[in-house]
Amino acid sequence: MADQLKVAPSAALMHCGFVLTGLGTALLGPILPLLTMRWHLLDAQSGLLLLAQFCGSFAGGVSVSRHLRRSLLVGLAAAAAGFGIFAVASGLAAACFGLFVGGFGLGRIIAATNILAGRRYTRHRGSALAFLNFSWSFGAMLSPLLAAWLIPHFALREMLLCFACLFMAVCVAALIEGAFAAEEVTVEETSSTGRLTMRLFIYFMALLLLYGGLETCLSGWLTTYALRYGEKTLAISEYTTLLLWMSLTAGRAGSSLVMLKIGEKTAQRWGLALTVAFTAGLATAHSAMMIATFAVLLGLSLAPFFPATFALLMAEGPSARQAGVVLAVSGLGAAALPWLMGVVSTRTGSLQVALGLPLAAAVVLLGMSLWNKKSRGLTN
Numbered sequence: 001m002a003d004q005l006k007v008a009p010s011a012a013l014m015h016c017g018f019v020l021t022g023l024g025t026a027l028l029g030p031i032l033p034l035l036t037m038r039w040h041l042l043d044a045q046s047g048l049l050l051l052a053q054f055c056g057s058f059a060g061g062v063s064v065s066r067h068l069r070r071s072l073l074v075g076l077a078a079a080a081a082g083f084g085i086f087a088v089a090s091g092l093a094a095a096c097f098g099l100f101v102g103g104f105g106l107g108r109i110i111a112a113t114n115i116l117a118g119r120r121y122t123r124h125r126g127s128a129l130a131f132l133n134f135s136w137s138f139g140a141m142l143s144p145l146l147a148a149w150l151i152p153h154f155a156l157r158e159m160l161l162c163f164a165c166l167f168m169a170v171c172v173a174a175l176i177e178g179a180f181a182a183e184e185v186t187v188e189e190t191s192s193t194g195r196l197t198m199r200l201f202i203y204f205m206a207l208l209l210l211y212g213g214l215e216t217c218l219s220g221w222l223t224t225y226a227l228r229y230g231e232k233t234l235a236i237s238e239y240t241t242l243l244l245w246m247s248l249t250a251g252r253a254g255s256s257l258v259m260l261k262i263g264e265k266t267a268q269r270w271g272l273a274l275t276v277a278f279t280a281g282l283a284t285a286h287s288a289m290m291i292a293t294f295a296v297l298l299g300l301s302l303a304p305f306f307p308a309t310f311a312l313l314m315a316e317g318p319s320a321r322q323a324g325v326v327l328a329v330s331g332l333g334a335a336a337l338p339w340l341m342g343v344v345s346t347r348t349g350s351l352q353v354a355l356g357l358p359l360a361a362a363v364v365l366l367g368m369s370l371w372n373k374k375s376r377g378l379t380n
Contacts, residue, residue, distance in 0.1 A: 022139025030147035047342025052096035053103035054335030060107025061328025075108025076171035087160030118314035126311035130256035141245035212330030213337030230288030251303025274301035
């Protein structure tokens with residue numbers, strides 16, 4: 001199996017796809033205020049855009065098969081089609097449809113790539129996954145940066161169409177690379193896989209569900225939050241979201257080194273403890289400087305959670321389908337909690353009150369991480 005996994009996709013292609021996937025995942029946050037003004041949306045309606053994208057991401061992740069290269073190709077093609085539809089959408093309904101299709105593609109890419117990497121790198125798995133997800137974070141960091149730079153000079157439709165073309169270009173590159181591969185990349189299930197107990201399966205699904213909601217609540221609403229409470233322009237508010245992604249990216253690189261020393265479980269717990277404190281600080285911030293400061297701190301504290309948690313999952317030997325389902329539910333959380341934030345904000349008239357939702361998610365995650373399961377993957 002190890003030799004087969006080295007055939008395709010290459011590490012370079014996985015990193016390239018992850019940069020685009022990170023950019024696509026974080027795309028809505030920086031442009032959400034623009035779409036809200038253009039289509040005269042309430043916060044609850046704006047939240048539907050996030051709901052559509054991450055419901056699609058859930059569907060893409062949960063349907064990934066053990067034919068991982070094929071799943072990757074389908075994901076790249078769906079992302080290209082979905083963001084192309086979103087680019088030409090003239091209203092909320094068409095935009096939601098395009099985002100669902102694009103999100104489906106993103107979910108497929110994330111699941112297939114992480115499972116391939118988790119199987120390929122068995123030594124220091126958490127560190128290897130953190131390095132791979134550095135590329136995803138780098139793409140997410142580019143999203144608010146490109147939005148702030150390009151929106152004043154180019155039409156949003158043209159930018160989104162170019163983005164869709166980039167996914168298609170990577171898909172073509174993957175097809176060409178696969179044409180020279182010996183055979184389809186398939187993860188064979190052996191006696192060492194598929195042994196994840198139902199209790200652990202539910203545990204990891206709950207972790208990723210809450211984390212997906214927590215991260216997307218912060219990244220998806222931060223531009224809007226900074227615009228309202230930081231009293232700055234849209235461009236400066238987009239740079240606040242950029243600070244979150246820059247610190248998350250730097251934190252992923254740093255956590256790759258840290259987890260070589262202290263292990264995945266310790267990194268996960270300390271990161272969550274700090275996330276609780278910094279989310280509470282963000283919810284009480286009343287100036288642009290404080291909002292920006294907590295954005296940086298949150299990026300650093302969130303960085304180790306996903307690679308550490310997925311490494312702990314892969315140490316338990318799940319099947320490809322089990323790992324795909326666990327990853328997929330993060331998309332479900334990313335769909336539900338940001339949408340619920342919009343509903344709470346509309347009902348209460350305060351986005352600060354709505355930040356209580358990601359704060360509660362962080363507290364629950366910290367409590368779950370303290371669970372002492374006597375298992376190989378959860379004791380380091």
